[in-house]
Amino acid sequence: MTNVATTFPAVRRLNFGFDSHDAELETEKYFADGNMVFSHLVAILSAIFPPGEDIFVRSVRRYKDQLADPDLRKRVAGFIGQEKTHALHHRELNEQLSAMGYPTAWFEYLLQSTERMEKFLDKQYPSPDRLPRLRHFFLGFTVAAEHFTAAWAENVLKCPEVQAMLYDPEIRNLLNWHALEELEHKSVAFDVYRAVGVPESTRIRWMRFAQNCGVPILVLASWISIATTDRTGRRQPIRILRETVQMLRTPMWAGFYSAMRPFKKAGFHPDHIDTTELVGYWQRELFGAEGTLAGHLR
Numbered sequence: 001m002t003n004v005a006t007t008f009p010a011v012r013r014l015n016f017g018f019d020s021h022d023a024e025l026e027t028e029k030y031f032a033d034g035n036m037v038f039s040h041l042v043a044i045l046s047a048i049f050p051p052g053e054d055i056f057v058r059s060v061r062r063y064k065d066q067l068a069d070p071d072l073r074k075r076v077a078g079f080i081g082q083e084k085t086h087a088l089h090h091r092e093l094n095e096q097l098s099a100m101g102y103p104t105a106w107f108e109y110l111l112q113s114t115e116r117m118e119k120f121l122d123k124q125y126p127s128p129d130r131l132p133r134l135r136h137f138f139l140g141f142t143v144a145a146e147h148f149t150a151a152w153a154e155n156v157l158k159c160p161e162v163q164a165m166l167y168d169p170e171i172r173n174l175l176n177w178h179a180l181e182e183l184e185h186k187s188v189a190f191d192v193y194r195a196v197g198v199p200e201s202t203r204i205r206w207m208r209f210a211q212n213c214g215v216p217i218l219v220l221a222s223w224i225s226i227a228t229t230d231r232t233g234r235r236q237p238i239r240i241l242r243e244t245v246q247m248l249r250t251p252m253w254a255g256f257y258s259a260m261r262p263f264k265k266a267g268f269h270p271d272h273i274d275t276t277e278l279v280g281y282w283q284r285e286l287f288g289a290e291g292t293l294a295g296h297l298r
Helices: 036-061 070-099 104-124 132-158 160-165 169-184 188-196 200-229 237-248 256-264 276-287
Strands: none
Touching (some): 036 070, 036 132, 036 169, 070 104, 132 188, 132 200, 200 256
């Protein structure tokens, strides 16, 4: 079958039904493999995606007018469109998860503090050449985070076991779509980073942080989520520890740390990790004529 992988990130308008006033997730409380910790972690990821995607958009959009390459400018436009759409749909899902008892609003609010600070600075110093270290700091964070999410996305899409762990079909659909688009635009922020001329040392330092601290921070956040909002979980500490170990042994995290290593080498580029076949497969699986999400397109 012909590969249909796109050159530029495609912005897709979808309807998952989470935005309906009458919508209510008809699923188990612990919708991720029946695992309490895993379910809280997925909810936290969904909570932090909207403010996180907003950070990515701001850090890249600042430099759009400085890019001489018209193809890169077009890819940036697709990147921004995809990330803003991700934020929109995750906010819709977060309202449903909040109704199920997950503290998605709290985690999103905590990350939104960066938005308030960045908007103030962008208004005071609109040129990205002002406060360059701070702007490069956020761009380096975006580049490292994009590689982190691309590695996560690759594991989500290539492992049937992970697909089976997500009991609710619409949550699974949203995560598969999000994962696909993370792979479609995985090199955009990186290419902006290079075009701007930020030293490679900045992104490498960020990658060391993401590799060493990313998963532990997510696990700690899951425990905090359980401790503050889940009465069942608070009463079962042994179950929490057991299910944490079970979650970390799932295929979602298989080879995750080793996937971070190439990023820390000088001369690395995200396209050195070839995901063309995987992207083409999931573009057909989700958006082909008989695709799972063909009917979700607006």
